[in-house]
Amino acid sequence: DQAGTNVIPNPGFETADPGDGWTRTAGANVYQDGHQSRHSMLVRRGHQLQTTLDAIDALAKQKGGDMRPTYDAFVAQVSKTQSDAEVTKQRARTMQADASTHFGSWQKDIDAINNEKLRKKAQDRMNAVQKGYDKVISSLNKASAQFVPLLSDLADIQKMLANDLTPGGVKAIRGTVSQAKWNMGAVRRSIYDASQELAKMEKSLDSTAAK
Numbered sequence: 530d531q532a533g534t535n536v537i538p539n540p541g542f543e544t545a546d547p548g549d550g551w552t553r554t555a556g557a558n559v560y561q562d563g564h565q566s567r568h569s570m571l572v573r574r575g576h577q578l579q580t581t582l583d584a585i586d587a588l589a590k591q592k593g594g595d596m597r598p599t600y601d602a603f604v605a606q607v608s609k610t611q612s613d614a615e616v617t618k619q620r621a622r623t624m625q626a627d628a629s630t631h632f633g634s635w636q637k638d639i640d641a642i643n644n645e646k647l648r649k650k651a652q653d654r655m656n657a658v659q660k661g662y663d664k665v666i667s668s669l670n671k672a673s674a675q676f677v678p679l680l681s682d683l684a685d686i687q688k689m690l691a692n693d694l695t696p697g698g699v700k701a702i703r704g705t706v707s708q709a710k711w712n713m714g715a716v717r718r719s720i721y722d723a724s725q726e727l728a729k730m731e732k733s734l735d736s737t738a739a740k
Contacts, residue, residue: 574613574616574617574720575717575720575721575724577606577609577610577613578610578613578713578716578717578720579717580606580609581606581607581609581610581683581713582710582713584599584602584603584605584606585603585683585686585706585709585710586706587599587602587603588600588603588686588690588699588706589699589702589703589706591699592696592699593696596694596695596696596699597694600690600694603686603687604687607683607684607687610676610679610680610683611680613676614673614676614679614680617669617672617673617676617720618673618676620669621666621669621670621673624662624665624666624669625666628659628662628663628666632655632659632662635655636655639651639652639655657733658730658733658734661726661729661730661733662730664722664723664726665723665726665727665730668719668720668722668723668726669719669720669723671719671722672716672719672720672723675712675715675716675719676716678712679709679712679713679715679716682705682706682708682709682712683709685702685705686702686705686706686709689701689702689705690702
């Protein structure tokens with residue numbers, strides 16, 4: 530029974546080739562990992578947030594000496610965090626837009642299975658994958674919303690110190706630094722939730738997992 534090839538939307542966090550993702554071929558669900566795990570991409574986003582956090586801490590704790598190198602390092606990490614926020618938002622949107630089309634195609638193939646027991650197993654399988662997929666989207670949307678106050682805090686700190694890179698200026702932004710760190714923790718938790726769900730999905734859909 531050749532059902533053709535239906536590409537389930539790529540749950541990856543990076544920009545991927547259109548054909549890179551889950552593929553259902555000849556009745557089998559196969560996760561095509563490519564060269565990088567989607568889970569590892571999310572983990573790297575978490576690491577980037579930690580690097581930004583370290584840069585904020587270094588800046589807030591410096592009480593003297595040349596503050597320019599510490600400030601420049603902070604600004605560089607802010608730019609990377611802004612990029613991560615945009616990727617998070619776009620990835621969630623893409624996954625949401627693709628879900629109905631591709632899961633709908635998978636559903637049609639399931640409906641065409643004549644054996645009732647096999648059809649039920651296939652339905653349960655797809656439902657489980659879709660549930661996990663929806664959880665990833667939800668976590669990414671949550672992270673995207675949480676990025677907004679975080680980026681606002683980071684931008685305010687950058688603007689403040691751009692014209693007052695002194696011990697007094699650094700002391701003045703410490704309250705905002707504490708708030709930024711709290712917001713960053715919220716983003717990291719949501720990204721962690723998405724990465725954990727992706728890890729479970731990768732294991733479930735990996736054709737080599739049973740070996």
